[in-house]
Amino acid sequence: MKLLVCIKQVPDLESRFKADAAGVWYNETDLAFRMNEYDEYAVEQAVQLREKLGEGSELTVLSIGPDRVVEAIKKSLAMGCDNAAHIQDAAAFAKDPWQIASIIATYAQDKNFDIIFTGMQSQDRGSAQVGVTVAELLGFACTTTIVGFDYDNGIITAKRELEGGIKGIVKLKTPALVTCQLGLNIPRYPTLPNIMKAKKKEIAAIPVADLLAEEPLATTTSFHPPAKKGGGIVLEGDVGDLVEKVMAILKDKTAVLR
Amino acid sequence: MKTLLIGEYREGKLLDSTYELLGFAGQLGAETAMLLVGSETQLPSYGGTLYLADAASCGEYNPDLHKKLILDAVQKENPDYIVFLHSSYGWDLAPRVAAALRVAQLSEVIALADGGFEVGCCNAKMRRTVKPAAGRAVVTIQAGAFPALQPGGIPLLQKLSAAGTAALEFIGYEAAEKKDVDLGKAEIIVSAGRGIGKKDNVSMIQALAKALGGELGASRPVVDAGWVEHSHQVGTTGQTVSPKLYVACGISGAIQHLAGMKKADFIIAINKDKDAPIGEIADVLVVADLMQFVPALTAKLAKQ
Ligand SMILES: Cc1cc2nc3c(=O)[nH]c(=O)nc-3n(C[C@H](O)[C@H](O)[C@H](O)COP(=O)(O)OP(=O)(O)OC[C@H]3O[C@@H](n4cnc5c(N)ncnc54)[C@H](O)[C@@H]3O)c2cc1C
Ligand SMILES: Nc1ncnc2c1ncn2[C@@H]1O[C@H](COP(=O)(O)O)[C@@H](O)[C@H]1O
Numbered sequence: 001m002k003l004l005v006c007i008k009q010v011p012d013l014e015s016r017f018k019a020d021a022a023g024v025w026y027n028e029t030d031l032a033f034r035m036n037e038y039d040e041y042a043v044e045q046a047v048q049l050r051e052k053l054g055e056g057s058e059l060t061v062l063s064i065g066p067d068r069v070v071e072a073i074k075k076s077l078a079m080g081c082d083n084a085a086h087i088q089d090a091a092a093f094a095k096d097p098w099q100i101a102s103i104i105a106t107y108a109q110d111k112n113f114d115i116i117f118t119g120m121q122s123q124d125r126g127s128a129q130v131g132v133t134v135a136e137l138l139g140f141a142c143t144t145t146i147v148g149f150d151y152d153n154g155i156i157t158a159k160r161e162l163e164g165g166i167k168g169i170v171k172l173k174t175p176a177l178v179t180c181q182l183g184l185n186i187p188r189y190p191t192l193p194n195i196m197k198a199k200k201k202e203i204a205a206i207p208v209a210d211l212l213a214e215e216p217l218a219t220t221t222s223f224h225p226p227a228k229k230g231g232g233i234v235l236e237g238d239v240g241d242l243v244e245k246v247m248a249i250l251k252d253k254t255a256v257l258r
Numbered sequence: 259m260k261t262l263l264i265g266e267y268r269e270g271k272l273l274d275s276t277y278e279l280l281g282f283a284g285q286l287g288a289e290t291a292m293l294l295v296g297s298e299t300q301l302p303s304y305g306g307t308l309y310l311a312d313a314a315s316c317g318e319y320n321p322d323l324h325k326k327l328i329l330d331a332v333q334k335e336n337p338d339y340i341v342f343l344h345s346s347y348g349w350d351l352a353p354r355v356a357a358a359l360r361v362a363q364l365s366e367v368i369a370l371a372d373g374g375f376e377v378g379c380c381n382a383k384m385r386r387t388v389k390p391a392a393g394r395a396v397v398t399i400q401a402g403a404f405p406a407l408q409p410g411g412i413p414l415l416q417k418l419s420a421a422g423t424a425a426l427e428f429i430g431y432e433a434a435e436k437k438d439v440d441l442g443k444a445e446i447i448v449s450a451g452r453g454i455g456k457k458d459n460v461s462m463i464q465a466l467a468k469a470l471g472g473e474l475g476a477s478r479p480v481v482d483a484g485w486v487e488h489s490h491q492v493g494t495t496g497q498t499v500s501p502k503l504y505v506a507c508g509i510s511g512a513i514q515h516l517a518g519m520k521k522a523d524f525i526i527a528i529n530k531d532k533d534a535p536i537g538e539i540a541d542v543l544v545v546a547d548l549m550q551f552v553p554a555l556t557a558k559l560a561k562q
Contacts, residue, residue, distance in 0.1 A: 013380060013381040013510070014510075014531055017380050017384050024386075026380065026384070097353075097365075098356075098357075098362065098363075101357075120349075123380070123381055124379060124380050126366065126377075126378065126381075127365040127366075128349040128353075129349075129352075129353045132353035133353045133356070133357050136353065136354050136358070140425075141425030141426050142321070142354075142426075143321075143426060144346070144349065145349075159432070160319075160346065161346065161495060162268070162346045162431075163345060163495065164434055164494070164495065165435060165488075165495055165496065166269075166432065166434050167431065167432040168319055168346075168428065168430075168431055168432070169428075169429040169432060170319070170426055170428050170429060171426070171429060172426050172427075173425050173426075176425070182478060182479070183481070183482035186483075216391060217356075217360070217361060217362035217390065217391050217392070218362035218364060218388050218389065218395070219388070219391060220387065220388050221374060221387045221388070221389055222371075222385075222386065223379075223385070223386050224384065224385055224386075224387075225383070225384055225385065225533075226378075226382075226383075226384070226385050226538060228538075232537060232538075232539075232540050232541055232542065232543055233541065233542050233543070234532065234542075234543045234545060235542060235543065235546075236545045239546060239550045239551050239554050240554070242544055242546055242551060242554075243551070243554045243555050243558050246526065246542065246544060247555075247558055249526075250503075253524055253541070254502060254524050255502060256446060256471070257562065
């Protein structure tokens with residue numbers, strides 16, 4: 001069987017974000033990047049299936065982006081992916097989800113993948129579109145937001161997470177694509193021997209121009225912080241003083257200390 | 259301008275969130291038609307055109323058939339916007355409809371913005387204004403971002419049906435796990451977020467909860483990692499709470515967490531990041547390392 005997992009590299013979300021020169025996305029200076037959290041679950045699930053299938057199966061990891069995304073690709077290889085495709089695109093940030101999905105679908109078109117794994121959403125863009133759109137473009141069965149996954153003999157049984165803790169159970173025939181939700185599994189940490197082994201694995205570099213044929217369907221006209229609602233008090237400073245201030249607030253504003 | 263609003267129906271019931279779609283259309287000043295895969299016994303209080311397909315034959319979750327139904331209604335109505343809730347139903351179906359129509363999808367819209375739409379990004383810390391390239395677009399709106407409007411009236415029914423084999427089979431629902439704590443009734447909740455760093459620190463948050471006479475809550479990563487039981491999770495996929503006091507320790511304030519606790523009377527957030535989105539709804543944001551602040555506050559409370 002042939003498996004594909006799509007990963008995105010995103011900035012550390014605890015960073016401060018400033019707009020870039022064009023004012024439509026974040027400025028990358030001083031940002032540290034890592035694998036999109038949702039995609040870690042996707043990689044782990046794909047690797048678990050790859051291990052279960054054993055000999056004769058193959059798991060490819062794909063990422064579209066500038067050279068820095070090779071770091072995230074290497075992590076996936078160390079987690080257990082067999083090989084990788086780096087779609088080189090220094091301007092990936094400026095592509096809309098439709099274009100990103102089209103690039104992935106064009107790459108996958110002639111490769112006979114049986115199952116594709118993606119995250120349910122990227123943490124920076126957060127559109128929750130790319131996976132489903134890839135499935136539509138390829139004519140794959142698809143389900144989203146999975147927190148349970150099982151594969152047997154051409155059939156995936158997945159558990160979808162719905163609102164309020166309810167789940168929906170679905171069966172899909174392969175070829176299929178699933179989008180992975182937080183908590184699906186416990187993503188492994190790459191071990192040192194596996195990091196060493198991963199260094200020998202092949203990363204195919206493909207210029208994005210070879211795969212991109214679509215114009216964007218949406219444009220971003222501004223990137224900015226939310227309008228401050230105000231009202232709230234922000235307390236900063238020495239811990240001892242902060243404790244005093246919060247004690248006073250608890251007394252004044254809440255019934256807790258009465 | 260015209261919108262086709264895609265309502266939601268689950269386990270035999272019309273979901274109230276459907277009325278938020280009308281709130282969105284109202285702000286746009288657009289005409290509306292609605293589509294629902296549900297049942298004639300549960301119609302929305304809405305006097306416009308309602309395209310209705312029967313969930314008994316089309317299923318509550320059958321994306322292939324639901325997509326066909328929506329495309330059918332799009333042909334009949336010729337809407338500018340096809341609008342979903344950004345929910346497990348909407349984010350699953352909207353991209354399929356957008357791809358079939360080859361139009362833009364704008365995800366999780368929180369407001370209208372001059373000629374475009376405002377959406378969140380970077381874990382809700384930042385915003386983008388997005389515009390569709392062509393006139394028509396598929397839109398999903400953030401739960402709770404637009405007011406629910408119940409216009410009243412009896413819908414003008416237009417029945418739709420669809421058939422065909424699907425590559426996906428819906429087997430059934432699994433009920434939510436039984437709760438061993440009912441946070442819904444708690445007056446004081448102190449919640450642990452990923453910022454607590456490791457499982458051992460749960461006891462530190464628990465100690466503060468105890469000192470305040472409250473219950474322990476948690477954000478999702480803390481539950482997913484197995485540090486705290488799921489029954490303590492606050493948010494869209496956990497419990498919705500409305501205590502008198504909510505203390506968020508090391509929680510960034512993602513929309514799915516806020517949805518579960520924003521009705522609290524008074525919110526204190528402890529976060530080392532001054533820009534954390536929890537600050538937008540907190541009454542007090544304490545910018546501090548919780549590892550130092552929480553034990554210090556607990557000790558002070560113990561002396562009271
Ligand atoms: C469909 C769906 C449903 C979801 N349902 C839920 C849900 O029900 N409930 C829920 O909570 N989430 C839910 N989520 C996940 C949600 O999007 C966020 O990922 C999650 O809420 C983040 O949890 P957090 O704030 O604890 O962690 P993070 O976002 O990682 O935030 C950690 C915070 O801790 C701060 N911090 C770190 N160290 C310290 C320190 N030493 N002192 C003080 N502060 C510190 C950081 O500045 C940061 O703000 C859902 C997501 C999806 C897609
Ligand atoms: N640049 C990218 N390269 C590879 N995969 C991506 C990229 N962007 C998004 N994806 C995949 O699509 C999922 C959903 O992303 P999004 O639609 O941006 O929320 C992510 O979790 C990834 O699995």
